[in-house]
Amino acid sequence: MKKRLRIAPGPLPLVLSLLSGCALGPDYVAPTAPETAGYTPEKLGATAASDRPESKSQNFVDDLDIPGQWWTTFRSRQLNDLIETAMRQNPDLQAAQAGLRNARELSVAQRGLFYPQASAGYNTTAGKVGEDVASPLASNQVFYSLNTASVTVAYTPDVWGLNQRQVESVEAQAEMQRYQLEAAYLTLTSNLVLAAVQEASLRGQIAATKRIIAIEKELLDLLRRQKDLGQISNADVLAQEAALAQAEETLPPLDKQLAVQRDLLTALAGQLPQNQIGQKFDFASFHLPRELPLSLPSKLVEHRPDVKAAESNLHSTSAAIGVAVANRLPVLNLSAEFGSSPANWSRFFEPQTLFYTLIGSAAQSVFDGGTLLHKQRAAEAAYQQAEAQYRSTVITAFQNVADCLRALQADARTLKAAIYAETAAQKSLDLTSQQLHLGQVNYLALLNAQQTYLQAAITRVQAQANRYADTAALFQALGGGWWNRLDVAAKADANDDLLGIR
Template identity: 60%
Template sequence: MLASCAVGPNFSSPPAPDVAGYTPEKLQSPGSDAAGPRVTRQRFVNGADIPTMWWAAFRSTPLNELIRLTVEHNPSLQAAEASIRMANYNALAQRGLFFPQVGANFTPSDQLVSNAQSGPGNTAQERYSLYTAQLNISFVPDVWGENIRNVESLDALTEQAKFQLEAAYLALTANVVTAAIQEASLRGQIAATERIIKIERDILGILKSQFNAGQAAQVDVLAQEAALAQSEQTLPPLQKQLAVQRDLLTALAGQFSADEILQKFDLDRFKLPANLPVSLPSTLVAQRPDVRAAEANMHSASALVGVAIAARLPSFTISANPGSIAFQTAQLFTPGTLFYTVAGSATQTLFDGFTLYHKQKAAEAALDQANAQYRQAVITAFQNVADALRSLQADARAVQAAIKAENAAKASLDIVQKQLVLGQVNQVNVLNAQQVYLNAAITRVQAVATRLSDTAALFLALGGGWPTNCPTSDWRGCVFETSVASKT
C-alpha cells in the first residue's frame, strides 16, 4: 500500500515514422531490356509477409541443411541465449526486494569470566555458555517506486536481449546465405578460368603446329605462352579464396576447420526468388530486431530516470529482530528468554555536493542518447531497405548486359580461332579476343552472384520473418516448425 506511486516518466513506444515508402518515387519492380538476353524476372510485392525460413526461397537443399546445422551449433547464438537468461535472472532477483528480507542467526558461545571482574579477594572464575537464536527482518517500502523502475529497466534489458538474439539469428543466417553464394561464385569463376585456359592451350597447340610448318612466327608462340601463363596465374588466388570461404562456412556452422562441412554450392543450384515481399514501413519498424532492441534500450533508460529521481527522495526502512537468549539450548524459546526489537527509520539526504542531482541529469541525458540511437536505428533500417531495392532494380540489367557481353566475346573468340587455323588473323587479335572473353565470363558469374546476394540482403534489411509467439526456451524448434506449417 505504501508503494502508491512511481516517479519518473512512463514509457510509451515511439510511433511509426509517417512515411509511405522507402524511395521518393513509386517503387518499380526490377526491369530488363526486352530485346536483350532472357533473365529471370523479379517483382516486388508490397505489404507481403516475410517467410520465416526466407532462405528456402533460393530452393537449395544444401543451403537449407547447412543453415539448420548452423542454427543448432553456432556459439554466437548460444551466447545470445545465455545473455537472455542472465538478464531474466537479474530482473527476477530485483523483484525479491518487493518482499521483506529475512535472515536467521544462531550464535552459541562459551565464556570464562576473569576473577578480576568478580571483585577483590574472589579467586573463583565463573564459566558459562550462552545460546542466541535470532531473526533479522528488514523491509524497505517502495514508496516512490524506485524498485518498480529498477524492475522495469531490467525487464526492458531482458526484452532487449531477446531482440539481440533475433538479430544474431538473422545476421547469422544471412551470413551463411551470402557466404554460400560467394562460394558458388568462386566455383563459377574457377570454372570460367579453367575454360579459357583450355581454349588458350588449344590455340597454343595450333600456333606451335603452324610454327613447325613455317606458317607462324616464334614471337606469336611466345606471346600465346605468356597469355596462357597469365591466365593460369589467376587460378591459384581463386582457389585460395574458395578454400578460405569453405573455412568460413565451416566456422559459421560451429565446427572446427578440420571438420569441413559436407555441403558444396554452385550457382546452378540456386534459384532466384521471383516474388520479393516488401514490408510496409510500419511493419518494418515492428519487425527489425535491431530497431526493437534500440526501443527496449530506450525503455530501460526511461525507467532509470525514475530510479535517479527516487534516490533523491526520503527512504524508509522497517526492521525487526525477534529472538531468544538462554544458557542452555533446551531453554531457548521458553518464557522469559524471548526478546525483540522493532524499529523504523526515515532517511533524507540534505547535502551531497549535488551528487544525486547530477546523477539524475546523467540518467536524463542517457535517455536522450537512447532516443537518438533509436531514431538512428530506424533511419539505418530504411536506408538498408532502400539500398537493397535500388541494387535489385539495377541487377537485372547488369546480368543481362554481362550475358550479352559474354556471348559476344565467345562468338568473337570462336571466329578468331577459325581464322587462326586458316592463317587469316594476327596474334594481337587472338590475344585481345582471349582476354575479352575471360573478363566477360568472370563478370557474368559475378553479376549473377551479386543478384543472388542482393536478394538475400533485402530479406536481411526487412528483418527476416521471426514468429511472434516463439518461446525463448525452444525458439529453434518453433522457427523451423512454424516454417514447415506455413509452407504446408
C-alpha cells in the first residue's frame, strides 16, 4: 500500500490534508510494449515497379514520422479542401468533441470533493400564539417573528483514498474519451480518402467501359458495311449488336455506384445530399506517396488511438478496484454549523442569538449480505477483462500494419501485371480489328479480343485503386500522425483545447 499525502490547493488548513491517508487498491503501472523487432517474419523491401507513372515503386522507411495532415502526402488540393470542410461540419466529430468536454467536466467535478463543502441558509418565521397559550417570547408578545441565518461546513476526509481513486478513475475515462476523439478524427479522414479513391476508381471504370463501347460501335458500323457488301452474314452483325448491348448494360450500375459514392462523400463532409460537394476525384488528381512510414513496433502502442483508449480503460478499471476496497472501510464525516437566530435584525450579532454545532461521525457497514465484497470482486474481474481487451487491441494493431504491408507488396505486383495485361489486350484488339477489316480472321476472334480488353481495363483500374486505398490504410494503421497535428482549430473553452491537446 502506497502512502500519499494530498495537499489541498488553496488556503485550506494543513490539518485537512493530513486527514487524507493511503490510496487503497493497486497502483497502476502502464503495460510495456511487445518485444518484437518487426511486423513480418522477413524484412520487406521496396514494392515492385514498372516504367508506367502509376506503377512506381514505394519504399518503406523505418521510423519515418507521420505528418499530422497525413492525407497531404497524396498531393491532392481537392482532397485537402474536402477534409478541411469535413473537420468543421462532420457531426460525428462534433459529438466526439462534446463527449470529451463532458468527460473533462466530470473529472473536475470529482476533484471538488477534496474540498470542504460549505452552504449558507436563511429562513424567517412569523406567527401568532393563542391568547390562552403562553408565548415563547420573553416579552409574552402574541405576535412574533424569528430570523435564522447559518453557514454549514461539511467535510469527508479521504482517509482511505476513496475520492483519490475515484478521481483517478474518471480522469482515466476522460483520457479514454480523448483517444476516442482521436480515433474519430482518424476514422473520418481515412474514410474520406478511401471514398475519394473509390470515386476515382469508379470514374476510371466508367471511362474504360465507354472506350470499349466506342470501339464496339465502330466495329458494328464496319460489320454493317461488310454485310451490305456481302462479305459477312447477318449473324455476325447480330452478334456484334449483342456484344455492344452487353457493354452498354454495364454502364448504368457503375453510374449508380458513382452517385452513391458522391452521396457518401457529401455525408462525410457533414452536408445533406442536396448540397453535394463540388470536388470530383479521378486518378489524375492523386499522386502515390513514394516513401511510406514504418513506425518502430515499440512506438505503435503509443501511436494507435484505439490502443491508447484501451490502456486508459485499463487504468480506469485499476482505480475502480481501490474505490471498491475503500467502500468497505469506515466513512468519517465532519460538519460544523454556525449562525444566528434573532427575533429581529437589530439583535442579529448579539451573543445570546448566536449558536454553533460541531458534529463528527463514523459509519461502517456491519452486514450487507456480501454486497461490498462482491462489488470488489466484480471490479477485479473488470480489470482482468480490460487487461485482456488491451492485449487483444495491441495484437489487432500489429495485425493491421502487417496486413497493410502485405497488401502493398501484392498491390504493386498486381498493378504491374494488370498494366502489362491491359497493354497486351489493347494491342491484340487493335490487331484483330485490322485483320477483321482485311477479312483475315472471323468475327469470333474479335469478340474474344473485345472481352479480354474490357476485363483487362477494369482490372487495371481496380488494381490502381487498391494501391491507393492500401496506402491510406497503412497511414491509418500506424496511427495517422495525431501526435503531430496542429491543423485543427476546434471550438473550445479557454481551458479546453480539444483536438489540439498534447
